[in-house]
Structure formats: structure tokens, C-alpha cells
Amino acid sequence: MTSTLSPSALRAALHGTSLVLTPLDEGFVAAHQIRPGGVDAVPDAVVRPTDAAGVARAVRFAADHGLELAVRSGGHSALGRGRRPGALVLDVRGLDDVQVDRAARRATAGGGVTAGAYTAATTQHGLITPFGDAGTVGVAGITLGGGVGFLSRRLGMTIDSLHSARVVTADGQVRTASAQEHPDLFWALRGGGGNFGVVTELTFDTHEIGTVVGGPLILPATPTTVAGVVATLRQAPRELTAIVMVMVAPPVPFLPEEAHGRLVVMVNLCWSGGVDDADAALAPLRALGEQAGGIIADLVAPGPYIGLLEGPDGPPMAMHNRSFYADDVDEAAAADILDALGSSTAMMRVVQLRVLGGAVADVPTGATAYAHRDAPITGVVAAAEPTAEAVAEHVDWVADVADRVRRGRHGAYANFVMDGDPTLLAQAYPGDTGRRLAEAKATYDPTNLFRSNLNVLPAGHD
Ligand SMILES: Cc1cc2nc3c(=O)[nH]c(=O)nc-3n(C[C@H](O)[C@H](O)[C@H](O)COP(=O)(O)OP(=O)(O)OC[C@H]3O[C@@H](n4cnc5c(N)ncnc54)[C@H](O)[C@@H]3O)c2cc1C
Incomplete structure (x- = not known):
């Protein structure tokens, strides 16, 4: 079910914690445009939170009102603005902090940081985490799909350096996913895309590479x-x-x-x-x-x-x-x-x-x-x-x-699979991978709120 969005109800629900842009507001077009051109699905509103609490409010609002919710960070995929006109776009680019812990050789990025901004911050400490070939790609977007780039053969995929993530799941809860906490969610986030929630923070292992x-x-x-x-x-x-x-x-x-x-x-x-x-x-x-x-x-x-x-x-x-x-x-x-x-x-x-x-x-x-x-x-x-x-x-x-x-x-x-073509789902996630993802989806997003992606259906879904 998809309902019509009321901007005033949305603003009230967010308690002023996030910027809300509708087609009547200046900056709306720039806020929903994505990198690849040619997609004309214009959303009803763009919400720009600056912290996990703001993300959680927006997620609860979308869930309560049956809205089509699209999540965008770097904006490199057509899915970041929703599949259909009238979606609510949750633009997390305001979560743009990067913290580097030199001693622990870890770095933590907000869910809206780009690979270039992250790498600029870690490079100051002589450290890097491997992403892809473009600094403008969102760290969250590339990580959730796997991440192959210029150092893959040496350091593995981006997900192989992911230590933990903070995620707002469909129930509006902020959870930590790591090898110790919610390991099924942590497993699913490392390749399963944006199916399981909004990632507000990612902590990575870093590496010394030199020239x-x-x-x-x-x-x-x-x-x-x-x-x-x-x-x-x-x-x-x-x-x-x-x-x-x-x-x-x-x-x-x-x-x-x-x-x-x-x-x-x-x-x-x-x-x-x-x-x-x-x-x-x-x-x-x-x-x-x-x-x-x-x-x-x-x-x-x-x-x-x-x-x-x-x-x-x-x-x-x-x-x-x-x-x-x-x-x-x-x-x-x-x-x-x-x-x-x-x-x-x-x-x-x-x-x-x-x-x-x-x-x-x-x-x-x-x-x-x-x-x-x-x-x-x-x-x-x-x-x-x-x-x-x-x-x-x-x-x-x-x-x-x-x-x-x-x-x-x-x-x-x-x-x-930047258009989320469902005929490619089983090609991306064959066999056991697909089954485990469907189970994680049933646990963390049973109503399939997060579906503007290469969409994994919850286990048991007809
Ligand atoms: C020019 C270009 C170069 C690329 N190079 C590489 C490469 O070298 N290696 C590689 O592996 N891939 C590469 N890609 C693919 C890229 O990794 C994916 O398209 C990725 O999804 C883009 O992420 P984004 O955040 O920039 O895009 P967005 O459009 O913002 O997001 C894409 C999807 O990711 C999910 N998502 C994004 N942010 C969040 C979040 N915070 N929480 C939850 N879900 C989120 C959503 O489902 C969203 O629809 C490239 C793409 C382009 C256009």
C-alpha cells in the first residue's frame, strides 16, 4: 500500500530535526537529482536528517503512512530517488562526519559520507580503506553491495574491511551490527544492499598503503x-x-x-x-x-x-x-x-x-x-x-x-544492478545466499519498507 504524503504531517513528525524539501521549496530539484540522468521519478519530498535520531523519525513516518521510501547517499544509483513518482527520499548526506582512530587503525564514517571524503580524512593519518574507482560514490552505497576497486586483489572487497555498522531498521530502532551484535544483520549488510535499514554509521578497518x-x-x-x-x-x-x-x-x-x-x-x-x-x-x-x-x-x-x-x-x-x-x-x-x-x-x-x-x-x-x-x-x-x-x-x-x-x-x-531489475535478484544472490537474505529481511524488515533497491523479499512472502 502506498499513501499520499502530507508535508505538514511529515514536518511535525520530524520535530524540526531534519530539513524537508517539497516541490514548492527552493533546492528541491538539486536535492533529489541523482548522478545518472534520464530517470523521471520525481519524489513528493526529500528529508535530510543530520543524525540517527532524525533518520529513525523519518523511517517511522514512512512506515506508519505506507510511503514508498528511497534512501540515498552518494546518489550513483537510480534507486536513490525511488522507483515511482511520489516517494519519500531519505537523503542521508548530512551524516557526513569521519572519525579516524589511528591507534586502533579504524575509521568511522557517517552514512552519507563519500568514498573521496572518507579517504581524504584517513589519508591524513597514512591509512585507507578500499572502495571503488570513484570518490563521489557513497561509502554506504558501495559497501552494502560489496565494493570492488583498485586494491581488491590485495585487500579484498570493501565489506572485508567493515568492522561494524549502525543501522535504523524498519521498526525505527537504531541497532549495531557486528560479528558480536546482530551477526545475521551484519552478514546481510555485507553484500545484501539497502534491504535491511538505513545505515547511519560504518566503522572500517584501515590499511597502510604508501605511494x-x-x-x-x-x-x-x-x-x-x-x-x-x-x-x-x-x-x-x-x-x-x-x-x-x-x-x-x-x-x-x-x-x-x-x-x-x-x-x-x-x-x-x-x-x-x-x-x-x-x-x-x-x-x-x-x-x-x-x-x-x-x-x-x-x-x-x-x-x-x-x-x-x-x-x-x-x-x-x-x-x-x-x-x-x-x-x-x-x-x-x-x-x-x-x-x-x-x-x-x-x-x-x-x-x-x-x-x-x-x-x-x-x-x-x-x-x-x-x-x-x-x-x-x-x-x-x-x-x-x-x-x-x-x-x-x-x-x-x-x-x-x-x-x-x-x-x-x-x-x-x-x-x-543500478536499476534494481528484479529478474537479476537470483543472479546476484543465488542459492543459500538468497535464502539467508530472505530470512534476515523477515527479521529486520518484514513489511518490505526498504524496497527501492535490488529487492530481497522477506522469507514467507508470497
Ligand atoms: C561512476 C560510478 C562508478 C562506480 N564504481 C564502482 C566501483 O568501482 N566499484 C563498485 O563496487 N561499485 C561501483 N559503482 C557502483 C556503486 O557502488 C553503486 O551504484 C552504489 O549503490 C552507489 O552508492 P551511492 O551511495 O553513491 O548511491 P545512492 O543512489 O545514494 O544509493 C544507492 C543505493 O544504496 C542504498 N543506500 C545508499 N546509502 C544508504 C544508507 N546510508 N543506508 C542504507 N542504504 C543505502 C540504497 O538502497 C540506495 O538506493 C559505481 C557507480 C558509478 C555510477
Whole structure:
């Protein structure tokens, strides 16, 4: 059941603890806009609390009034503004504190902190926690889905560094989830997405990394280079992790003009094994470029890890993507990728490949709600256009390419199911993982208040 929202009743229920913005208020559009464009589900109100008590009041109000509730922090997913017009958006960006405990090597972030703000705070103490490739992504959002990034092969996923979380569950209670307290909730939060409550605080273990050698290495796109890059990364020491983008080269100043519009392999890499050993570690990747006629651009350089999270935001575009896992990307699969990218007319299209293994695979599958520990490669196919109508033309293409690259391997990575497509639920959470999540959902959100996500239904739900 979904009812109509009364702004005056909402304001009264929040006792002035949170800012409430409705379509009549200045700042409303900026408050509900999210990063990927093209979604037109405008909410009825945006609530911006500054503490867990404010979050709890908003959660109780939504539950009592049967409102569609959407939770947003970094704003990178279309779900952060609700699936349907008329939702109540709970925008937790005001929970923006970061506390670093150098002695305990832990850091605690409010539920609205971005990966960039968190990393800026911990870097001052010579510490980091691994997130993804973009500093603008919300710490809560990426953690709840799992978190793969530039240090995954060395330090594991973001969830592997999560020590505990404070969560407002559907009954409006603020709970601590950790290995000791509510361990079923703690298990579910590590991969199960925003299904179990609003996270108001996350405490992470931190790591010393020092200077890394990283940045993009851009190679000519041939089946041999694409497959060679994947094979090289699979054999590399854990200190090397890369995010590989097979894509049409954009007209950017750091690429030579003759490369613009051509298919390239952009290897966004991070070597954390020491500056002195970087050249030797990266030699096999550079050799692949030389063999293919020459490296197009080599922007790999030593620097602080945080520098890898700082990229310019591209223009706002409507994007459609499909996540996949693969056992390998051999030359035949690489040729398929290049054919597909060459034949698409999408303004922006990319096949992104991330080689996992290493510390990601050290953790047993059942230890967290991330179910794909054994998958050596995860990836995403994406198409983007200026409008949602234009990107709709490419939906079949995206699904078809993902199916061709996965070559029968089941699975989807929850963080890249950004539209919450329910047909992908069992791919993200197969077997036991799905069953345990449904049980946790029945315990902590039996009425499915938190459903603007890749939605897990409570066990026993028809
Ligand atoms: C440009 C870009 C780069 C990315 N790179 C990576 C990457 O390198 N690695 C990776 O693993 N993923 C990556 N992602 C995916 C990203 O991790 C997910 O889309 C994630 O959900 C975004 O979180 P957010 O807080 O920014 O987004 P939001 O839209 O604010 O939130 C997304 C969802 O997370 C949940 N949520 C967010 N905050 C809370 C909270 N405080 N409490 C409860 N639920 C909450 C809600 O269900 C919400 O709908 C990337 C996405 C983009 C757009």
C-alpha cells in the first residue's frame, strides 16, 4: 500500500530535526537529482536528517503512512530517488562526519559520507580503506553491495574491511551490527544492499598503503591485447589490480587526436607493491601495447592512492548497464567484445572488465552476502545517451553483449544492478545466499519498507 504524503504531517513528525524539501521549496530539484540522468521519478519530498535520531523519525513516518521510501547517499544509483513518482527520499548526506582512530587503525564514517571524503580524512593519518574507482560514490552505497576497486586483489572487497555498522531498521530502532551484535544483520549488510535499514554509521578497518603507481595505460584494441591484459592481470601479484575499459576513445586532450573515435583498451591500474618494483610489474602490460603497434598513452605515475579516485565527472547521461561474471576472456570472447562495440551506435558504450581473485577469493563464499567469491572476472556492459528514450534503444544490445562475454557463467554484481531489475535478484544472490537474505529481511524488515533497491523479499512472502 502506498499513501499520499502530507508535508505538514511529515514536518511535525520530524520535530524540526531534519530539513524537508517539497516541490514548492527552493533546492528541491538539486536535492533529489541523482548522478545518472534520464530517470523521471520525481519524489513528493526529500528529508535530510543530520543524525540517527532524525533518520529513525523519518523511517517511522514512512512506515506508519505506507510511503514508498528511497534512501540515498552518494546518489550513483537510480534507486536513490525511488522507483515511482511520489516517494519519500531519505537523503542521508548530512551524516557526513569521519572519525579516524589511528591507534586502533579504524575509521568511522557517517552514512552519507563519500568514498573521496572518507579517504581524504584517513589519508591524513597514512591509512585507507578500499572502495571503488570513484570518490563521489557513497561509502554506504558501495559497501552494502560489496565494493570492488583498485586494491581488491590485495585487500579484498570493501565489506572485508567493515568492522561494524549502525543501522535504523524498519521498526525505527537504531541497532549495531557486528560479528558480536546482530551477526545475521551484519552478514546481510555485507553484500545484501539497502534491504535491511538505513545505515547511519560504518566503522572500517584501515590499511597502510604508501605511494602507489597508478593511472591509465591506453593500448590499441585487438583481441590479443584484450585477452592478454586479462591473462596478465590474472597471473599478476596481488599488488596489481586494474579496471579495464574496452571502449571508443573519447576526444580528450590526454589521448592523441588520431585515437579519438577508435576502439581502445584503457587499463586503469593500481600497483601497490612499491615504486621501485613498478616497472617490472607493469612490463607485461606495456609489452602488449608495443606488440599491437605501440602504446597510445601511458599516464601511469607514482602518487597517493586517493589520486586514483579523483576523476572528472563526465557529462550527465542516461545509462543502461548489465553486470556479468566470467571465467575467462580469451581471444574469441575479446573478438566478440570488439565486434559488439564496433557495431553499436550508442553515443557512449563500454565493456568494463575487472580481474578479481587474490584477497577477494580468500574469503569463503558463505561468510558474507556477496556470493561470487570464486568468480575470477566481473564486468559490466554499458551504453549511454543524452536521454532515457535514446538509451532504451540499446537495452537489448547491452544484455546480448553481457551474455556473450559471460559464456554461460551465472551471476550479477549487486552494485552494478543500478536499476534494481528484479529478474537479476537470483543472479546476484543465488542459492543459500538468497535464502539467508530472505530470512534476515523477515527479521529486520518484514513489511518490505526498504524496497527501492535490488529487492530481497522477506522469507514467507508470497
Ligand atoms: C561512476 C560510478 C562508478 C562506480 N564504481 C564502482 C566501483 O568501482 N566499484 C563498485 O563496487 N561499485 C561501483 N559503482 C557502483 C556503486 O557502488 C553503486 O551504484 C552504489 O549503490 C552507489 O552508492 P551511492 O551511495 O553513491 O548511491 P545512492 O543512489 O545514494 O544509493 C544507492 C543505493 O544504496 C542504498 N543506500 C545508499 N546509502 C544508504 C544508507 N546510508 N543506508 C542504507 N542504504 C543505502 C540504497 O538502497 C540506495 O538506493 C559505481 C557507480 C558509478 C555510477
